[in-house]
Amino acid sequence: MSLLRITMIQTPLYWEDKKANLGMFQKKIEELPSQPELIVLPEMFSTGFSMKKESLAETITGPTVEWMRETAGKKGSIITGSIIAREDKDGVPSYYNRLIWMLPSGDYGYYDKRHLFAYGKEDQHFTSGKKRLIASVNGWKVNLQVCYDLRFPVWLRQSRQQPVQTEPEYDLLIVVANWPAVRSHAWKTLLQARAIENQCYVIGVNRTGRDGNGLQYSGESMLIDPLGDPIKMLLSDEDIFSHTLDRNKLEEVRSKFPFWHDADEFFIQP
Numbered sequence: 001m002s003l004l005r006i007t008m009i010q011t012p013l014y015w016e017d018k019k020a021n022l023g024m025f026q027k028k029i030e031e032l033p034s035q036p037e038l039i040v041l042p043e044m045f046s047t048g049f050s051m052k053k054e055s056l057a058e059t060i061t062g063p064t065v066e067w068m069r070e071t072a073g074k075k076g077s078i079i080t081g082s083i084i085a086r087e088d089k090d091g092v093p094s095y096y097n098r099l100i101w102m103l104p105s106g107d108y109g110y111y112d113k114r115h116l117f118a119y120g121k122e123d124q125h126f127t128s129g130k131k132r133l134i135a136s137v138n139g140w141k142v143n144l145q146v147c148y149d150l151r152f153p154v155w156l157r158q159s160r161q162q163p164v165q166t167e168p169e170y171d172l173l174i175v176v177a178n179w180p181a182v183r184s185h186a187w188k189t190l191l192q193a194r195a196i197e198n199q200c201y202v203i204g205v206n207r208t209g210r211d212g213n214g215l216q217y218s219g220e221s222m223l224i225d226p227l228g229d230p231i232k233m234l235l236s237d238e239d240i241f242s243h244t245l246d247r248n249k250l251e252e253v254r255s256k257f258p259f260w261h262d263a264d265e266f267f268i269q270p
């Protein structure tokens with residue numbers, strides 16, 4: 001229970017082409033030499049970061065989620081990444097940048113991106129999420145976030161709201177992204193900062209290549225330890241990285257440097 005095997009898949013995405021993207025990820029996952037507990041894909045992994053929600057969005061029973069369900073079951077691994085999702089209420093659709101946490105059993109959880117990227121007009125097309133999702137696997141608690149959320153430390157902060165808190169709220173922070181190369185310095189710096197201030201492992205999985213709007217992505221997906229030191233940083237090429245996280249190291253850091261005990265208490269308005 002102290003170990004967690006993870007795989008990060010960094011790759012270019014076919015622009016607004018679900019079939020091509022799902023086929024590509026299917027091949028990569030089938031060819032993994034081992035069976036990780038957790039496979040992490042980028043943000044909007046089946047379409048790229050597109051605002052064409054009307055034509056690309058799907059419900060929770062749509063083809064991408066069904067693909068995740070089938071693939072997670074066959075591989076025996078949890079698969080996570082975000083998609084363009086649609087929900088209808090009283091005949092009126094709402095659209096979300098929705099991260100799916102798909103279990104091998106076919107059960108799932110989801111997190112709707114809270115901080116929408118106004119600079120890229122994401123806020124004009126999607127609805128902001130209101131609740132965090134902290135999932136669990138092998139006794140690890142995992143905080144799931146999407147791209148622009150990384151810039152907002154209060155939203156990602158270990159909570160001190162419980163009356164009696166004997167341990168941090170989560171152990172691993174995952175950020176899936178389509179983070180442009182022009183702001184790669186912020187990507188790397190903020191990932192390390194979130195690991196340091198929350199005393200947790202951090203996984204950031206970014207895409208690479210160029211999208212249909214001409215934006216270049218430098219990849220630079222990272223795995224960072226609870227002291228903020230990179231265990232691995234991928235370059236700009238297509239790459240797959242697997243690693244086994246050790247909870248004993250996490251507990252050692254938290255015990256030796258119990259900074260989280262001194263954190264401020266706060267409450268986030270929904």
